[in-house]
Structures are given as C-alpha cells and as structure tokens.
Amino acid sequence: MTNFLWWRTGLICMLMTVASAPFAAASTGEIEVGKAEIFMPQRNASGTGSKMTIYNRSDQPLMIRAVTGERFRQVMLHTTTYQSGKREMHPVDHITVAAHQKLALTLNTAHIMLMGFTRPLQMGELVSLILHTNQGSVTVIARVVPMSIR
Template sequence: MKKLRCLLAVAGLAIAFSASAAGNASLEVQHGWVRWLPGGLPAAGYLTIVNRGNEPVALVKASSPDYADVMLHRTTSSGGTTRMEPVDRMTVPAHGQAALSPGDYHLMLMQAKRPVAPGDNVAVTLQFSDGALLHTQLKVRPANQVN
C-alpha cells in the first residue's frame, strides 16, 4: 500500500509540474509565478501564454484547487488613477504570445484553501475559448521579489 501511494504521488507530481494543454497542443505556459501577500490577502498570478497554433485563442477562465476563486483582471491607468477591473477574456494571437504581468492582465487568486507561502507551488488550470484546458504550476514568490 505504501509503494502504491508513493507511485501515485510521483505520478501526480510529474503531471503537476508539466504544463499541458488538453485539446490544444499548441498552447504553453512560460515564466509562471504568484505574488504572495501576507495575512490572507488575495494573491496575483502572472505568466506568459505561448500560442504556436494557426488561430488566435482567448483565455476565458481560470481555476485552482488551492484557491476558492480565480479571476482574470486587468490594471488600467487613466488621469493618474490606477484601477483593477475584471475582464471576460484575453486574446492570445496565432503564432504569438500574451503576458499576464504586473500592471496589466493578471490572475486574482482569492481565498486560499490551504496555507500558501513563498516557495510553494500553486496549481492553476486555464480554460480557453476553443475548449482547451492548460494545467500548470505557478511558483509562489514574496511580494518584493519581481523576477
């Protein structure tokens, strides 16, 4: 029984640490990370989505078993005021990429279901307009570590 659990754990880690797209092999996540804030505050997820396909695709939803809610947001500035607003989608061009980065598009990770701290990994599933699901792991960094 102990060997079976060990094998299942290793298989789970192998799956978890690879970013894979179900339904669209042309999508890939690169440079994923989470900006952690103390005190149970929402975290922000950043990553680059690469689309090697011949058609544009839109990121339309995200989820995580580690957080109660994951929302796609965008930070905008106008007249010296910065606002963060939820958005329905973010387009990834054909043969191109789109970045979720500080000060622009990002994932808002709300209400951690478990203690999350710098050094941890957060599982995230991205859902696209063509039905593809992209599973990835984002490394948690402290708020003051940008790169």
C-alpha cells in the same frame, strides 16, 4: 484520505512534466505557458495576483475564459488601467492571445487574480492552475514568489 492520495499522485505527475520541460510549465501542443508565478499574499490578504507568459503557436486566437485551481475558491481575470497615475484593476470576461503571439500576463497588464485560499500559500511552493480556453484546458504549475510589480 482517498481523495488526498489521489491529489498527491496527480501533483507528482505534474511535477515530473515540469522537470522534463525546463522552460514551459504547461503545454497542449501549440500552447505553452512560461515562468508562471504567484505572488506571496500580503499578510491577512484574501487574494493575490500572478504573472506568466502565454505562447500561442497555433493558427487561431487563444481565449482564456476561466481559470480554476483547488487552492483558490475564486479566480478572476483582470485588466489593469491607469487613472491619473493610479493603478486600477477591472474584471474581464476573457484574455485573448493572438495567433502566433505571446502575451505576458502581469499586474500591470491583464492577469489572473487568485482569491479565497483553501489553505495558506507557502513561499516557494508549486501550485497548479488550470486555464480553460477555446483550445482546451492548459495545466500550469506556478511558483509562489515574493511580491514584485515588474
């Protein structure tokens, strides 16, 4: 019960942060994350993909080394390659965003794969993720949206 209330308070704080920053869903000063979305899992699927755009306004490369989220038992970093027209995903150690660059994470490129739901995702709900990077932790609020490949 105590844990649950603590979690709710944390979520409300994060939602207020989102409300005050119309485009960015997260910020550690020079790092921002825009338009973060989690795809509604297919029926009975144990995992799903996500997309977001990472803005690195710092003078150093940003390396995303891991991602956590209390709604997921495991989070993987993936890249996508095409083998004779077929899409294949491969786990990678980290995803790098060069200094003063942005990088769109999509299912067709590098992306964050979310597995093992601690409870079912609901369409439209906001879910928090924490990006663990060489420049510190970045909290991201992602919306659960219908599946799309774009």
